[in-house]
Amino acid sequence: VSTGPTPGPVPRATERPRPTDQADVRRHNAALVLGCVSEAGPLSRARVAAHTGLTRATVGTIVDELIAGGLVSEQGTRAPAGVGRPGTDLALRPDGAAGVGLEINVDGIVAAVVDLGGTVRHRVARSGDLRGRTAAAVLRSAARMVDDAVAAAYDLGLPVRGIGVAVPGLVDLGEQVLRLAPNLGWTDVAVAERLRSYAVTSWPCPVVLDNEANLAALGELWTGGHGSTDSFVLVNGDVGVGAGVVLEGRLHRGSRGFGGELGHLTVAPDGPECRCGARGCLEQVAGLDFILRQAGVRDAPRTGEDAVAPLLARLARGDERAVAAVRQAGESLGVGVAALVNLFDVDTVILGGVFAPLFPWLDEPLQAVVHRRVLSAAWAPLTVRPSRLGRDAAVIGAAYAPLRDVLADPLGADASVA
Amino acid sequence: VSTGPTPGPVPRATERPRPTDQADVRRHNAALVLGCVSEAGPLSRARVAAHTGLTRATVGTIVDELIAGGLVSEQGTRAPAGVGRPGTDLALRPDGAAGVGLEINVDGIVAAVVDLGGTVRHRVARSGDLRGRTAAAVLRSAARMVDDAVAAAYDLGLPVRGIGVAVPGLVDLGEQVLRLAPNLGWTDVAVAERLRSYAVTSWPCPVVLDNEANLAALGELWTGGHGSTDSFVLVNGDVGVGAGVVLEGRLHRGSRGFGGELGHLTVAPDGPECRCGARGCLEQVAGLDFILRQAGVRDAPRTGEDAVAPLLARLARGDERAVAAVRQAGESLGVGVAALVNLFDVDTVILGGVFAPLFPWLDEPLQAVVHRRVLSAAWAPLTVRPSRLGRDAAVIGAAYAPLRDVLADPLGADASVA
Numbered sequence: 001v002s003t004g005p006t007p008g009p010v011p012r013a014t015e016r017p018r019p020t021d022q023a024d025v026r027r028h029n030a031a032l033v034l035g036c037v038s039e040a041g042p043l044s045r046a047r048v049a050a051h052t053g054l055t056r057a058t059v060g061t062i063v064d065e066l067i068a069g070g071l072v073s074e075q076g077t078r079a080p081a082g083v084g085r086p087g088t089d090l091a092l093r094p095d096g097a098a099g100v101g102l103e104i105n106v107d108g109i110v111a112a113v114v115d116l117g118g119t120v121r122h123r124v125a126r127s128g129d130l131r132g133r134t135a136a137a138v139l140r141s142a143a144r145m146v147d148d149a150v151a152a153a154y155d156l157g158l159p160v161r162g163i164g165v166a167v168p169g170l171v172d173l174g175e176q177v178l179r180l181a182p183n184l185g186w187t188d189v190a191v192a193e194r195l196r197s198y199a200v201t202s203w204p205c206p207v208v209l210d211n212e213a214n215l216a217a218l219g220e221l222w223t224g225g226h227g228s229t230d231s232f233v234l235v236n237g238d239v240g241v242g243a244g245v246v247l248e249g250r251l252h253r254g255s256r257g258f259g260g261e262l263g264h265l266t267v268a269p270d271g272p273e274c275r276c277g278a279r280g281c282l283e284q285v286a287g288l289d290f291i292l293r294q295a296g297v298r299d300a301p302r303t304g305e306d307a308v309a310p311l312l313a314r315l316a317r318g319d320e321r322a323v324a325a326v327r328q329a330g331e332s333l334g335v336g337v338a339a340l341v342n343l344f345d346v347d348t349v350i351l352g353g354v355f356a357p358l359f360p361w362l363d364e365p366l367q368a369v370v371h372r373r374v375l376s377a378a379w380a381p382l383t384v385r386p387s388r389l390g391r392d393a394a395v396i397g398a399a400y401a402p403l404r405d406v407l408a409d410p411l412g413a414d415a416s417v418a
Numbered sequence: 419v420s421t422g423p424t425p426g427p428v429p430r431a432t433e434r435p436r437p438t439d440q441a442d443v444r445r446h447n448a449a450l451v452l453g454c455v456s457e458a459g460p461l462s463r464a465r466v467a468a469h470t471g472l473t474r475a476t477v478g479t480i481v482d483e484l485i486a487g488g489l490v491s492e493q494g495t496r497a498p499a500g501v502g503r504p505g506t507d508l509a510l511r512p513d514g515a516a517g518v519g520l521e522i523n524v525d526g527i528v529a530a531v532v533d534l535g536g537t538v539r540h541r542v543a544r545s546g547d548l549r550g551r552t553a554a555a556v557l558r559s560a561a562r563m564v565d566d567a568v569a570a571a572y573d574l575g576l577p578v579r580g581i582g583v584a585v586p587g588l589v590d591l592g593e594q595v596l597r598l599a600p601n602l603g604w605t606d607v608a609v610a611e612r613l614r615s616y617a618v619t620s621w622p623c624p625v626v627l628d629n630e631a632n633l634a635a636l637g638e639l640w641t642g643g644h645g646s647t648d649s650f651v652l653v654n655g656d657v658g659v660g661a662g663v664v665l666e667g668r669l670h671r672g673s674r675g676f677g678g679e680l681g682h683l684t685v686a687p688d689g690p691e692c693r694c695g696a697r698g699c700l701e702q703v704a705g706l707d708f709i710l711r712q713a714g715v716r717d718a719p720r721t722g723e724d725a726v727a728p729l730l731a732r733l734a735r736g737d738e739r740a741v742a743a744v745r746q747a748g749e750s751l752g753v754g755v756a757a758l759v760n761l762f763d764v765d766t767v768i769l770g771g772v773f774a775p776l777f778p779w780l781d782e783p784l785q786a787v788v789h790r791r792v793l794s795a796a797w798a799p800l801t802v803r804p805s806r807l808g809r810d811a812a813v814i815g816a817a818y819a820p821l822r823d824v825l826a827d828p829l830g831a832d833a834s835v836a
Contacts, residue, residue: 170794179797231673243761247670254763255649258794261760266753266791268687278791335684339757342679343661345672373684373696376588376676379597 162402
């Protein structure tokens, strides 16, 4: 037994809060009112006050500004509950703002316009293996599709608040550069800047680049219903495999935006070589190339929906080789999902991309591995389900990214642009 | 090319903020003032106002309450800058509050008293392999050590604000039950409740149970200096291997507190069987048992500092077998660290527990594997370093846990207990 005082560390208040000022409070309360109207509306001003805990005077001032900004409308008239003038209800104006989403993936390009109400108002998809093509050629086609999407939004009377771009690789968020997309073979591509330079029209809003799995997770978060904690991981499958990590309602990209690289988790230390240079990465034994090769699907163009269709046809008729291939991928994916759950303790894992249509065959082998490899499995049930947005999660999330800024700061500096 | 509108999801404001009320603002500002005095003090009231952005009147009111609560003291007198009465500086009162930490591990028990200034004022350690002993026997000894620590704090004039207990396993935070500690062989032990029942004295404060790696990470966070983002993972090594994940200054325990189970990451799918029931878990090829066995250290009691001492002696004289054993563990640990970085994108990994003294031998093989297996390695430099708190990170973090509540809410309900 040793005892006695020893010198210790000097504490540092690393978790120290920032000061709250009037501008913070105003932004906070405006987001609160818009969130309330968006979720529970149509509602009277009085009920918004009751829901939010704000005074009726504060709600009144904020609502006037939200109406002026085109984000909220008054609708109908109700007979007054007591004396006084008839009341009107407040509702979100779905066409008050829109986002344009663009997804550039190994197997094609998708562009979409999504309004503030979450409805996809325009969508164009071009399938085709992009692995042989230069960044310049691909980005020229993509810029044309964004031109069309911006024009379509204009025709629909939707003010475009931003363009979100999803790419399958490491994104330097500060520089807005795609550092590395191993499956496209691209390095250091300034995607946002080059898209703008190839555009025929001038885009009246910011262009923001992010990783596809992160944006797919944002799309899922927007569509809601993930339980009380809103903690989940979206696993996006294609030729590559990525993850978007949402903890307590917030997307975690990591210190430098390079998080969620599930596809490069080691699942077989002496396994096949990966395009990243390492061995035994998850995407080498669970990605689309592996599945098609194991299943013996050689007649498909090996990309996108076109590639998955013949595989799904074989699975549907019970082709043993196809079923075994997907089950084998499911077991590998189970090792990856077990790592996610052991490390992040999320209660929900959502399978997106090509994993969404393959879910019925992936589910059981994946869950069996997870049950064996997750330490807390007996106390912490895990829900694994396909993405409700199917293969469009990333492009919808990309369109949502600028709308998220509108919802978080509805009276902000950008609001006047709309 | 397919085009046209398709129905989309209905948005839900999952990231909606809560309303701000006066109590929130008061708590927020009190934490801000105490944090400022703690970090930058001694300071005059005027400089606290300038640092925090609060009015001098608000600072004055809060400071009076902090002085009354014993957390802040006035010291010295300065000549006034202009006219008026001489000023006094405000300083944190290190003895204004204290926390008691208790660590129960496979290799022994440690209890410590840490004051608000971060100084360890009392420390008692008992080494010994606990694997053969019942929870009742271990918790009886531990309760005696806490009795002594509470008495020591009383003798030192320190008001104990809480007792933090670190255990090597899955903790159900809500129920305050240790669900599973595979290396102790314990399941479903109500540690906090049983410690209290075995205590001779009555402890005048809450007892809070948490996982050792989480508390070690809190200890590291307290001691600061993790760069601008305060994102890091502490990897705690002993017979088991655990991780505490801190993202943007916040500890992430996961949805149910079961996160950070790095030791059960699969690194060799066909590897040796683990106590958890799975195969090839990291702690089977990087934990203390593995290292001692590979190094041929049979003369040690295989627990704690006593076990590491003969290993360190062999390493220091360049014993090839010992060096090879630690390097092999370093490579396996590299696979685990690569997974952490690929998934969380932290820029700092801190090695604690027995990994801290072994760091000089673990470092190079670990970094080589990380460099090969982290996709973003070329753009995102990673710092790996030993814990500054050495093997005491968990017990210091356990003592800090209740002090953290004091710092976050210095005028809160608990403040009157002190």
